[in-house]
Amino acid sequence: MSQTATSEREAGPVTKAIRVAIIGAGASGLVTAKYLRQARQYFGVPDVEVRVFEKEDGVGGVYKYKAYEEAEMVSSKYLTAFSDFRVSKDLPDFLPTEEYVRYLKGFCTHFDLWGVIETKTEILRVSHTSSGHRVFFRRIERLRAADxxxxxxxxxxxxxxxxxxxxxLNNVPFIPSIEGLENMSYLHSSEVKERRQFGSNTSIMILGAGETAMDIAHLAITSEAQEVVMCHKGGFFCAKKVVPLPVVLQVWKPDPRQKPVDTAIASFLDTAYLPERLQHSSLLWTVYDKTFKCLHYISGGTAAGPDQWVGEIKGDRNNVDSLFLVKSDRALPYLNEGNRAQDILSRIRAFVMNVELKPTGGRKILTAPWPSAFREDGTAVFADSKECEHAEALSQVVKPNLIIAATGYVRRFDFLEDDYPKPNELDVRGIWRRGEVTAGFIGFVRPGIGAIPPLAELQAQLWVLELLRHKYPQEMALSTADSDKGESNNAVPHYEVDYALKARGGHDLFKSKHGVEQESYAYQLALDMGSAPTFSFMRRQGFKALYTWAMGSNFNTKFRLIGPWRWTKGALPIMRGELFDVVKQTGGGVFFTTYTLLPLLLFGYLTLLLQATAGMLRLAGMKERANRVLGSGNIPRREGDDLQE
Structure with missing residues (x-):
């Protein structure tokens, strides 16, 4: 039994159990159900009655029902796995989607969730009642296949x-408005399952240049299709999901199992212990943007991406602080075919050091601007483009036999009545509308680079915690006071972190898609819960745990060491074992120097300078001025800001 559960006996009788409906049995819904069902264990409140409603016939969500041939996760198992249920060491770093669905099923079994999941159940509408909410639903029974x-x-x-x-997020497909598209043969990317759908000797057009578009373009170019054309608006920024270790002198090749990029962010002086003034400034993003592009140029010859010779984003928007990075590079060799620089200096650089080039067999994916229309005969109409990469496509007649709209999804909740908040009204960390904690939205933020499931877990922790405080204020106050004994100095004091992606070049992904920076957003949620451990606490846990905390990413397990959801007995071995083993990998000398060591030294120096200045001001009795030296004095951009203007 949790230490906090002892408060149940001390507090005496409590009010009746609450009932919670969860809509969706994907990763977000399952982890939310798990924390609700653990409320009694951690806080001594009555068992929460949970029902999970799922329209499909099983769990897994998008990973099961919208996956395609050879699909695999773009986030590593180390980051993606939930804090207290880890992926087997024997499985690859990037799980095939069917393997991730098996992981989610194992999660349900481990935490005894199957009894609360109701599949083949469609939510019709949700409305408010005088005491809560009413969920209307119907059962969907599968008849005989012949029927x-x-x-x-x-x-x-x-x-x-x-x-x-x-x-x-990936629920309602978005189909772009293009004149004549309705007369063409087209599919949304969610309808693509296997190569044979592309046919033989066909012309395939891909609309979009995100991760799904890259995967589908790769399926198309390696199918029996004759031609593949990818159309994009304004470019894309491809970032490998593993550290791009180069081949040196065309002889020394890197280990095929390279370090996942999402495990390689040193959180110390990136989020943890970085003064607010630096964390809120543009300097942090500028340093990472320049080092990222420098690393790409050294290893691949172009700053647009590692060996990315097409689709470069132009102008002010070309900054990693405003983008969703494309972490699938399967199609990149075919996009680069015939586009790589061939001048003498480029050849020398490529000979000395270059990312490994994958064979294409001479196959090539053409790029083109976004089509403005399709004529009656099926010919695509394009605006003029001065980009060299578009020349080949524009010099010929492009008449696709099949168009794939890899154009994403819209955030829409048709089953909610009008008095429920819209996505842009979720002004508490993008999870609920202030004053309405009984309606939570879990899993609707999107990281620039990272993974939604671990953020959904932290969101679920925070939402369940606040929901219980709302429903059981007296019991939760006693429980929290009991759990805080001896922990007051182990948690980093609360402050506001700048986690929103920036608006640049007429694009605002924070406003339109709730785009966030993974590390900062995760750390903010941990600070909100009092779950971010201090340096002194981590030092007492031994070298391996300290090193993982400082030099690794903000893995969720890190935030189970202290706080209301603490699970020290299980979290500490994971920090010292599985996570230490991946964090200790350097990713190679070039990567470690440019992306880890230099930023750490720079921000370490600036932090010491600011702390020394603030210390002298405090000695001089100027405490308020000292606080201004360390803090920006501003609250970063937040959800709902546009509604208050």
């Missing part, structure tokens, strides 16, 4: 105290 129809039972309803919307 090919769904039998629908009568509408049912369930009254509950709170709802968690976990239906996922």
């Amino acid at each position: 090919r129809r769904d039998g629908e039972q009568q509408e049912e309803s369930w009254d509950c105290d709170a709802i968690a919307i976990c239906s996922g």
Whole structure:
């Protein structure tokens, strides 16, 4: 039993158990259900009655029902796995989607969730009641395959105290508005499952240049299709999901199992212990943007991406502080075919050091600007473009037999009545609208580079914590006071972190898609809960745990060492074992020097300078001025700011 559960006996009788409906049985819904079901264990409140409603016939969400041939995760198993249920050491660093679905099923078994999951259940609408919410739903029974129809039972309803919307970002496909598209043969990317859908001797057009577009373009160019054209708006920034170790002198090749990039961010002096003035400034992003591009140029000859010779983003928008980085590079060799620089200096650099070039067999993916229309005969119409990469496509007639709209999804919740918040109104960390904690939205932030499931876990922790405080204020106050005994000096004091992606070049991904910087957003949620451990606490846990905390990314397990959801007995071995083993890898001398060591030294020096200045001011009795030296005095950009203007 958790230490905090002892407060249940001390507090005496409590009020009745609350009921919570969870909509969606993907990663976000499952982890939310797990924390709700652990409320009694951690806080001594009554067991929460949980029901998880899922329209499909199983768990897994997008990873099961919108996956395609050879699909695999773009985030590593070290970052993606939930804090207390890890992926087997024997599995690859980047799981195939079917393996991740198996992981989620194992999660359900381990935490005994199957009994609360109701599949083949469609949510019709959700409305407010005088005491909470009412969920209307219907069962979908599968008839015989020959019938090919769904039998629908009568509408049912369930009254509950709170709802968690976990239906996922990738739920409602977005089809672009292009004149004549309706007369063409087209599919949304969610409908693509295997290569044979592209046919033989066909012309395939891909609309979009994100991770899914890259994967589907790779499937198309390695199918029996004759031609593949990728259309994009304004370019893309490809970032390998592993550290791009180069081949040296065309002889020394890197280990095929390279360090995942999402494990290689030293959180010490990036989020942890970086003064607010530096964390809120543009300097942090500028340093990482320049070092990132420098690393790409050294290893691949172009700053646009590692060996990325097409699709360079132009102007002010070309900064990693405002972008969703494309972490799938499968199609890149085919996009680069015929586009790499061939001058003497480029050849010398490539001979000395270059990322390994994958064979293409002479196959090539053409790039083109976004089509403005499709004529009656099926010919694509393009605006003029001065980009050299578009020349070949524009010099010929492009008449696609099949168009794939890899154009993403829209955030829409048709089942919610109008008085529920819209996505841009979720002004508490993008999770709930202030004053309405009983309606939580889990899993709807998108990191520039990182993974949604671990952020969803931290969101679930914070939301469940605040929901319980709202429903059981007296019991939670006693429980929190009990858990805080002896821990007051182990948690970093709360402050506001700048985690929003920046608006640049007419694009604002924070406003339109709730784009965040993974490390900063995760750390903010940990600070909100009092779960971010101090240096002194980590030092007492031994070298391996300290090194993982300082030199590794903000893995969720790091935030289970202290705080309301602390699980020290299980979290500490993970920090000292699995996570230490991956963090201790340097990623190679070039990467470690440019991306880890130099930023650490720079921000270490600036931090010491600011702290020394503030210390002298305090000695002089100027405490307020000392605080201004360390703090920016501003609250960073937050959700809902546009609504208050």
